[in-house]
Amino acid sequence: xxxxxxxRSLNFVEEIIENYLSEHPGAHIQTRFPPEPNGYLHIGHAKxxxxxxxxxxxxxxxxxxxxxxxxxxKEDTEYVDSIKxxxxxLGFDWALERYASDYFDQLYVWAKQLIEKxxxxxxxxxxxxxxxGRGTISEPGRESPWRNRSVEENLRLFEExxxxxxxxxxxxxxxxxxxxxPNMLFRDPIMYRILHTEHHRTGNKWCIYPMYDYAHxxxxxxxxxxxxxxxxxxxxxxxxxxxxxxxxxxxxxHQYEFARLNITYTxxxxxxxxxxxxxxxxxxWDDPRMPTICALRRKGYTPASVRAFAERVGxxxxxxxxxxxxxxxxxxxxxxxxxxxxxAVIDPLKVVITDYPEGKSECFExxxxxxxxxxxxxxxxxxxxxxxxRADFMEVPPKGYYRLSVGSEVRLRYSYLIKCxxxxxxxxxxxxxxxxxxxxxxxxxxxxxxxRVKGVIHWVSAADAVKAEVRLYDNLFxxxxxxxxxxxxxxLDYLNPDSLVVKTAYCEPSLLCAKVxxxxxxxxxxxxxxxxxxxxxxxxxNRTVTLKDTWAKLQKK
RNA sequence: UGAGCUAUGGUGUAAUUGGUAACACAGCAGAUUUUGGUUCUGUCGUUUUGGGUUCGAGUCCCGAUAGCUCAACCA
Numbered sequence: 355x356x357x358x359x360x361x362r363s364l365n366f367v368e369e370i371i372e373n374y375l376s377e378h379p380g381a382h383i384q385t386r387f388p389p390e391p392n393g394y395l396h397i398g399h400a401k402x403x404x405x406x407x408x409x410x411x412x413x414x415x416x417x418x419x420x421x422x423x424x425x426x427x428k429e430d431t432e433y434v435d436s437i438k439x440x441x442x443x444l445g446f447d448w449a450l451e452r453y454a455s456d457y458f459d460q461l462y463v464w465a466k467q468l469i470e471k472x473x474x475x476x477x478x479x480x481x482x483x484x485x486x487g488r489g490t491i492s493e494p495g496r497e498s499p500w501r502n503r504s505v506e507e508n509l510r511l512f513e514e515x516x517x518x519x520x521x522x523x524x525x526x527x528x529x530x531x532x533x534x535x536p537n538m539l540f541r542d543p544i545m546y547r548i549l550h551t552e553h554h555r556t557g558n559k560w561c562i563y564p565m566y567d568y569a570h571x572x573x574x575x576x577x578x579x580x581x582x583x584x585x586x587x588x589x590x591x592x593x594x595x596x597x598x599x600x601x602x603x604x605x606x607x608h609q610y611e612f613a614r615l616n617i618t619y620t621x622x623x624x625x626x627x628x629x630x631x632x633x634x635x636x637x638x639w640d641d642p643r644m645p646t647i648c649a650l651r652r653k654g655y656t657p658a659s660v661r662a663f664a665e666r667v668g669x670x671x672x673x674x675x676x677x678x679x680x681x682x683x684x685x686x687x688x689x690x691x692x693x694x695x696x697x698a699v700i701d702p703l704k705v706v707i708t709d710y711p712e713g714k715s716e717c718f719e720x721x722x723x724x725x726x727x728x729x730x731x732x733x734x735x736x737x738x739x740x741x742x743x744r745a746d747f748m749e750v751p752p753k754g755y756y757r758l759s760v761g762s763e764v765r766l767r768y769s770y771l772i773k774c775x776x777x778x779x780x781x782x783x784x785x786x787x788x789x790x791x792x793x794x795x796x797x798x799x800x801x802x803x804x805x806r807v808k809g810v811i812h813w814v815s816a817a818d819a820v821k822a823e824v825r826l827y828d829n830l831f832x833x834x835x836x837x838x839x840x841x842x843x844x845x846l847d848y849l850n851p852d853s854l855v856v857k858t859a860y861c862e863p864s865l866l867c868a869k870v871x872x873x874x875x876x877x878x879x880x881x882x883x884x885x886x887x888x889x890x891x892x893x894x895x896n897r898t899v900t901l902k903d904t905w906a907k908l909q910k911k
Numbered sequence: 912u913g914a915g916c917u918a919u920g921g922u923g924u925a926a927u928u929g930g931u932a933a934c935a936c937a938g939c940a941g942a943u944u945u946u947g948g949u950u951c952u953g954u955c956g957u958u959u960u961g962g963g964u965u966c967g968a969g970u971c972c973c974g975a976u977a978g979c980u981c982a983a984c985c986a
Contacts (some may be wrong), residue, residue, distance in 0.1 A: 362934085363925050389986050425985060481984055490982055492913050526984055536914040538982050547984035566986050589916055590981050611916085613979095618922085624986095666935070668924040672917050673979055680923075680936050690949060725949070756947080765945055799945080810945045878946045905947040 367405070367610055371413055371581060383415030383580045387441070387448070388570070390422045391433035391554070393624045393779050394639040395440045396646045397660070397681075398615040402898040404664035405612070406583055407446040418577055418811060419448035423455050424569045426553035435591045436639075439753070440647040445657045454564075454573050455555045461564050461572060462516065464602055465527060465545060469508045473601055474545060475501055476511040477528045484526070487533070488541050491817070494534035495541045496846035501530065515548055518561045522548050529568075531597070543567050571595035574607035582607050585614040586671065614668060616675045621827035621836055621845055635849060636830070642896050643830040643853050653827065654873050654883030654898030656692070659685040659814035669676040675835065682899045689873060689881045689898065694722045694729055697767065697812040698876040698895075700824055700860040703814065705788045707772060709736040715817065718768045718798050726871045734862050736769050739816035743878075747788060749777060754908065756809040769795040771807055812877045819860035822893035823881065826855040861893070868893065875901070 364372065371383055385406040389395065395403075396755045410417035419441065423429045441448070469473040477484065489495030503511070515525055527546040535541055545568040550561045571594075574582045582595075589611045599606055616622055621630075622645060630636050630644070639646050641655035650660060663684040668674050697720070715737045722729040743756070751759040758764045763773040770792040778787035835850035868874070873883040880900040887894045 363927095365924085388986090392986080422986065428985075484984075485982080488982060489912090493980095494912060495982090523984065534912075536912065538914085541982085544984055549984085563984095565984075569986085586916070587980055588986090590914080593915095613917085666923080670917090670924070674923060677922050677937065683936060686948090695946080724944095724946085754947095767945060769945095807945085809947090812946075875946085875948085880949070901946075901948050903947070908947085 366671070367409065367581070367583060367612065367669055368412075370610060374580065375413065381580070383410065384418070384578050385410050385415065385581050385583060385624060386418040386452075386546055386574065386577060386579050388420045388422045388573075388584075389437050389763075390425070390428070391430060391437060392425075392428040392431060394436055394626065394646045394648060396622060396624075396627065396644075397617065397650065397663075398622050398645075399440075400444060400647055400660050401615045401664045401667060402443055402583070402585070403444055403446060404661055405669060406443075407448075408664075409581070409583075410449075415580075416449035417446075418450040418451075418452055418579070420452040420454065420573060420577065421567070422570065423453050423553070423555065424564050424566060426549060426551045426563060429554055431554050432791050434656050436648065440651075443647070443651055443657055444660060450577070451575060453555055453572075454569050455553060457569070457573050458556060458560055458564070458577055461569060462562075464572060464604075465564075465568070466509060466512065468529065468545075468601060469512060469527075471601070472505060472530065474527055475503055475508050476515065477501070477526050477542075478524070481523055484544070488538065490535070491538065497533050498528070498542070501542070512546075515546070515562050516560070518550070520548055522550055524548060527562075531599075532785050535590065537590060537593060539567065539590055540597075543594060567591060567594050568598060571598050571607060571609070572602070572604065574609075575599055575602075575605040578605050579607045582609040584609060584611055586611045586673075587614075590790045611671065612669045613671055613673055616673075616837075617681065618675055618678045618834045619836070619850075620678070621831070623837075626845060629846075630830075635846065642825070642827050652885065653896050654689075655685050656688050656873070656879060659688040662688065664818050678829065686881070686897050686902070689875065691725050692723075692876045693873045693881055695720070695724070695877050696862055696865055696874045697734065697814055698822070698824070698859045698865065698879065698882075699743055699812065699814050699819075700826075700857055700859045700876075700879060701744045702814075702860050703738050703744045703747060703785065703788065705742050705772070705790055705813070706791050707738050707740070707792050708775070709791045709794075712738055714738065715815070716797075720768045732864050734768060734864070735815045735818040736766075737815045737817045740766070740813045741816055741819060742766075742788075742811055742813050742832075744785075747774070747785070749785070751908070757811055758790075758809065762809070763793075763807050764811050765796075765807050766811050767811045768798060769813070770794070786896065814860045814862050816860075819861045820863050820866050820893065822859050822861050822865065822895055824857050824859045824895045824897065825885065826857060826897045828853050828855070859895070865893065867889075873898070 387406045407417045461669040477500045487496045526544045528542045531540045533541045546562045549563050592609045595609050640652045715732040719731045720734045746757045758774050760774050770793045772790040774790050776789040780786050830853050831848045832850040836845045836848040868884045870884050870886050881898040882895040885896045886895040
């Protein structure tokens with residue numbers, strides 16, 4: 355992919371890989387992206403996807419997609435499908451599609467081997483007893499009374515567990531390690547629990563299911579994963595990951611951890627995202643305000659922009675919070691190059707060109723994309739009555755304002771120079787209409803006398819305007835770090851009440867042909883894309899991101 | 912009986928592995944511009960702290976401090 359060829363220094367994972375490659379001449383790397391199919395992927399996963407698949411591409415290796423489906427109570431094929439769709443949309447393809455559940459038979463055999471080696475036992479304690487027995491962070495745990503059962507008894511019990519002789523929670527299989535270990539995970543971790551639950555792939559074949567710690571390393575090993583890359587919170591799991599592989603004597607996969615992605619003005623935890631959806635603070639997983647991949651797609655982000663973002667945030671081990679502005683920069687950078695320009699008025703104010711003949715109309719040529727001549731030009735109709743943006747007129751213009759005001763002249767983009775002569779107000783004093791005159795010699799380009807006008811505003815012919823619903827999105831949260839909650843509050847208290855504003859816009863008629871997913875720059879306003887809610891007789895646009903607005907910034911000061 | 916991980920401008924990430932701390936985003940100022948967009952130029956500002964080793968330390972050593980992770984039959 356083009357952005358991978360750019361020169362830049364190596365991140366720490368790439369350094370590890372280059373060392374590995376130089377120490378193993380002729381070897382190739384194998385990575386994997388291992389989501390649990392229990393929810394939708396978000397931008398944090400996109401970073402992981404770009405890392406795992408990107409590394410494989412860059413170093414001539416392979417990357418598998420492996421669903422970590424060891425907990426049937428939370429998982430579903432619905433999520434499997436959405437995950438695959440998102441990865442493909444991002445522009446990646448996996449070598450092998452695998453499931454941890456593909457390995458249930460092998461995992462069961464290995465568990466019996468560990469029992470035979472005296473390294474695992476069946477524990478009859480209740481969940482509560484096990485929890486208490488584990489001790490705490492500063493006190494050692496206690497050994498289970500069932501810890502020293504014979505190999506034969508453990509083997510028999512484990513098989514009975516598998517055969518369904520026990521109810522959920524009655525027994526577990528535990529690794530026999532060290533109940534006083536400073537790493538809590540080594541205090542006889544649970545390897546298998548009983549779950550009489552149908553699995554989305556194995557159906558009712560199994561009623562015992564392996565835990566993450568027991569399944570993950572072995573699954574990596576089976577696939578000969580050379581570099582098992584995960585996020586920092588799994589750091590404490592690595593010794594256990596290595597322990598199982600060592601005890602079994604199987605292919606030595608190795609785990610490396612990087613810091614997960616955080617972005618300002620949003621949350622990234624699956625739990626919180628689920629709550630936003632379930633409690634209808636947003637309209638589903640693909641609500642464009644969500645940080646999910648499907649939401650970004652719907653909002654109008656391009657795969658290339660998300661990839662570029664993943665590349666720019668870097669890979670390191672320290673906790674980080676990326677400025678949302680970087681994500682926005684990435685999508686603007688891409689869309690500026692690729693999105694065709696159109697004119698649309700979001701907050702309309704009618705303008706009558708009083709000296710333009712009634713009933714007359716004409717067309718002006720407009721450049722589709724100044725960054726890309728190959729996409730040509732289009733024709734935009736003009737008439738006596740047009741709409742302009744309310745913000746493009748001010749009765750009392752502040753210093754530095756060079757749009758329209760009474761007596762001032764502006765350029766209508768691609769069209770005439772107009773001068774405002776009169777403001778028409780309703781009985782309450784609201785501006786309802788502007789009366790302007792035009793310079794008939796200024797159409798499209800130069801002015802008759804070479805005078806230059808600084809202000810250029812966009813417009814739409816009233817007679818030809820196409821109405822569209824535009825959904826203007828802002829940050830979901832009003833607080834930069836909604837995860838940092840003050841006493842007595844929750845992250846929900848920081849939701850931005852204005853994260854979605856819906857307006858009816860007047861669009862130039864060429865937009866009538868726009869299809870779902872099409873992306874445009876509405877000149878001087880922002881990037882927009884056609885939402886799937888669009889029907890034959892109603893156009894709906896999502897605002898992907900605004901244009902940079904230096905003027906608005908100046909005004910805030 | 913606590914263990915592990917991490918500390919570099921506002922935010923991220925680098926630093927040829929001990930040799931002038933740089934790049935991007937954000938900010939600020941200006942130029943260009945029929946988008947207050949784009950582009951271009953300039954500018955602001957950085958090694959948590961205290962010792963030590965060394966001609967020389969962001970990098971090595973020792974000690975503090977701060978942040979994060981771990982006590983699900985979740986992943």
